[in-house]
Amino acid sequence: MNVRTAIHFASAAFALAALALGATATAADTIDPVADAKAFQRFFTQKFPKLKPEDFVNGPYSLNEDMHKQWEEKEQFPPYEFALDLGKELFSKPFKNGKSFADCFPNGGIGIRQNYPYFDEKEGKVVTLELALNRCREANGEAPLSYVKDDMAALTAYMAFTSRGKPFDIKIPNDPRALEAYENGKRNFYTRRGQLNFSCASCHVQNPGERIRAEILAPALGILNAMPIYRSEWSGMGTISRRFTTCNSQIRGVPLEPQADEYRDLEYYLSYVSNGLPISGPGARP
Amino acid sequence: MREASMKLALAAALLIAGGTSALAASSEADFKAAYAAAEAANKEAGALRNQWTTTAQVLADAKKAADKGDFDQAVAQSKEAEALAKASIYQAESEKEAWKALEIH
Numbered sequence: 001m002n003v004r005t006a007i008h009f010a011s012a013a014f015a016l017a018a019l020a021l022g023a024t025a026t027a028a029d030t031i032d033p034v035a036d037a038k039a040f041q042r043f044f045t046q047k048f049p050k051l052k053p054e055d056f057v058n059g060p061y062s063l064n065e066d067m068h069k070q071w072e073e074k075e076q077f078p079p080y081e082f083a084l085d086l087g088k089e090l091f092s093k094p095f096k097n098g099k100s101f102a103d104c105f106p107n108g109g110i111g112i113r114q115n116y117p118y119f120d121e122k123e124g125k126v127v128t129l130e131l132a133l134n135r136c137r138e139a140n141g142e143a144p145l146s147y148v149k150d151d152m153a154a155l156t157a158y159m160a161f162t163s164r165g166k167p168f169d170i171k172i173p174n175d176p177r178a179l180e181a182y183e184n185g186k187r188n189f190y191t192r193r194g195q196l197n198f199s200c201a202s203c204h205v206q207n208p209g210e211r212i213r214a215e216i217l218a219p220a221l222g223i224l225n226a227m228p229i230y231r232s233e234w235s236g237m238g239t240i241s242r243r244f245t246t247c248n249s250q251i252r253g254v255p256l257e258p259q260a261d262e263y264r265d266l267e268y269y270l271s272y273v274s275n276g277l278p279i280s281g282p283g284a285r286p
Numbered sequence: 287m288r289e290a291s292m293k294l295a296l297a298a299a300l301l302i303a304g305g306t307s308a309l310a311a312s313s314e315a316d317f318k319a320a321y322a323a324a325e326a327a328n329k330e331a332g333a334l335r336n337q338w339t340t341t342a343q344v345l346a347d348a349k350k351a352a353d354k355g356d357f358d359q360a361v362a363q364s365k366e367a368e369a370l371a372k373a374s375i376y377q378a379e380s381e382k383e384a385w386k387a388l389e390i391h
Binding site: 262 | 335336337338339340342370374381385386388389390391
């Protein structure tokens with residue numbers, strides 16, 4: 001082999017190697033929610049081998065024995081009970097036009113919490129339960145509720161209660177926009193924000209079970225299954241919107257407006273990776 | 287030796303000059319310029335959906351100091367707010383790729 005042939009040969013080999021590398025990079029960039037969810041659940045079940053998958057929906061109560069005992073006591077007279085009663089009342093009360101929430105949802109809104117959020121192919125966006133409730137109100141000539149306050153928490157508490165035990169069943173339709181929303185949600189989950197430079201994952205993937213000041217951090221797996229929650233720290237109920245916005249301000253980031261696209265996508269991702277785990281909401285947390 | 291002492295003298299002169307300018311009282315115009323720069327940076331962070339609460343707080347403090355006529359304090363706080371806003375922009379830009387390092391695989 002002369003020098004020229006050797007050079008050609010080497011450059012061809014180099015080009016092939018570059019192509020192969022390129023192919024690997026593309027494969028790594030492929031969005032694969034099924035593989036993501038599998039890896040996500042495996043990460044937590046390996047980190048906490050004593051827990052059954054369904055235990056994760058009880059957050060810190062599954063990670064600390066003392067807290068678990070307190071929780072069992074608390075569940076005798078759960079602090080979210082008032083919200084449940086209010087939620088049932090608000091849900092059944094007809095709007096001024098005679099219609100009610102039941103008219104806006106499949107199965108009259110009963111036992112459907114596990115299917116939210118869903119990707120609305122008409123709108124091309126994620127629709128959360130909180131958003132769907134307010135859209136229902138507006139479509140019937142009622143003013144929307146605050147996403148972070150008691151009435152919204154009460155309504156979602158009641159709807160979650162009717163779905164208790166049903167596994168999260170979030171679907172990603174065969175639509176590139178749905179995959180994009182899922183991927184955006186994933187990116188939001190892992191993106192560091194705020195002056196403290198924390199992402200959702202800093203606390204709920206890297207440090208579940210550890211304390212942050214007096215609190216025990218919940219694992220990200222199953223974290224939304226218990227929503228909405230009564231938080232003793234808040235002396236009241238909190239929706240998913242409230243949880244996301246306060247998480248952001250706690251790390252010194254200016255929260256986005258409730259139900260911003262970023263939060264809707266985040267909820268989509270976080271719910272999807274908890275598929276198969278039962279709804280346990282409404283929950284109670286310290 | 288002579289060269290070294292010259293350098294020392296020059297450094298001392300620069301330090302004194304720097305010190306003098308720091309001691310010079312800031313004017314309302316200085317505050318306005320510094321505050322506008324901070325606000326512009328914070329607006330850019332807002333476009334990236336990544337403002338920090340601390341930036342807003344220090345901006346508000348700067349305004350309060352200016353309202354009291356304490357322009358030295360107002361300028362210092364405006365500069366701090368600008369630095370915070372720039373840090374939040376840097377964070378948002380670098381996280382466009384860096385988030386992947388945290389992902390569970």
